[in-house]
Amino acid sequence: MTESGKAGNQNELSLEQQEELLKVLKARFEKNMHRHEGLEWDKVQAKLVANAEKLWSLNEMERTGGEPDVVEFNEQANEFIFNDCSAESPKGRRSVCYDREALEARKKHKPENNAIDMAMEMGIEILTEEQYRTLQQLENFDKKTSSWVQTPTDIRELGGALFCDYRFGHVFVYHNGADSYYGSRGFRGLLRV
Template sequence: MDESHQQLNAAQTSAQLALLHRRFETTQTHFPDVAWQDIALALQQQTTALWSLAQMEASDGEPSVFAYDADKGLLWFGDAAAESPKVRRSLCYDEAALHARKQHPPQGSAMEQAAAMGVSLMNSEQYQVLQQLWPCDLKTSSWLATPDAIRRLGGALFGNRRYDTVFVYHNGADSYYAARGFRCVLSLKIDLISY
């Protein structure tokens, strides 16, 4: 997609930043070394990242900061919605699985939709970190980024939370369910200048 289309106007930018700020305030105790001013500045400088977060928001992901890597200077946003985003469900894992499915194919794939939003699927390690902050997928499940070795054999990973435990399972990549969507992640390069 042309990057000129991956921009928010001034009103959209202000609204998205305000929403992200409110969410960050509820979890800032987990990231004591990071100030909102630094996040806002980075998002204003990396406008395609802000556009991607708006796409996550528009598809009911409720993106929020869930991890920070001080050594790499990366802040991670992830879908913090309580259940797998409803408008991202009933999708198979990727395009190869979609084309391989001969009967009753779904409308699309998780990987294709994530790419169109400018984000990646959350991997199993990130999913575990997210679940420590916000227990989620208690009724649904979410496709997760799958290692190539598993995908080459036709499988794909998904996760959920049951019995107060986070599970990561496998399924055929061409399967799809009304209660399974996908969770996204987006990394943001950030310079800490407020301290």
Template sequence: MNNKQLSPQQCGELLDVLKARFNKNLHRHKGLEWANVQAKLAVNADKLWSLNEMELTGGEPDVIGYNAETGEYTFYDCSAESPQGRRSLCYDRQALDSRKAYKPENNAVDMAAAMGIELLTEMQYRYLQELERFDLKTSSWVKTPADIRKLGGAVFCDRRYDTVFLYHNGAESYYAARAFRGMLTV
């Protein structure tokens, strides 16, 4: 079996978790029906594998939208705080390689790619925060514009004082309370 493929039992268990989360959080996807989402997932085993990776690392993925033009559903990490299994990561491979000491185990960009997902952009992060309040105690790396990254920086967001903030840091930095939130279209 391909290592990026779930067993039938794993598929069933994941679909049960996703369905329960979908039904518990209808405010995130008004007007959408689980049966349509599940039908789309049934023919996209690779996407189901990526959703499982999001789940295993604590992201609690949920549907946050539907694009009628493409017929795609969008999933974001919807865990209350940044995903536990993706914390203490610097921003990207270049940042990881530049560290001389106390290197983290991985970086956000490579980990997202290995999971088959993308980091949220600042705009996507702000949209997520319109659905409910996230990252009240943690922060999340977001996709950094190339001009900022070229100068050695990276950006992250969080929510404090009932406001969503965008901050900067050296891309090589990492903290126990910072992870990344991902997105996947199916």
């Protein structure tokens, strides 16, 4: 941090930004206790303050419409797991193809970005199918949108990619060309703190 309290580089938040983000996260945490029964905000906040670099990633999740919240505590790894908990796929991360290879393969009408690079730039992971299904057990997400999920290598090597959504009381997993993109498809992320 610089003396003025402003971030010293682009991947740091100022003290003011950190405080504002912590307020937002605390309010969401307290409003949605069903996502993290038995966990206490004070312990989450202490872990975040001790790992302030993670606040930048959480802020990116928030800034792009993900509404991140704690969904799990991994005792073995001593880490809190944050997932995007917005009702629909985060608005600021839609209309992206799956990865850079797919983006570069498009000859016309290229999207502005791809899910894998965006996640990496944000410092988060794209959910796996299993993580997506686990998230859906907390409440139902993506009733009108869909979200890219990590795709197995053998499918990706053949040009495909996987995405999921929630319809008719079930989680569905589908495939598409990795170079496809839609205004209603984004991706959900995960951050370990």
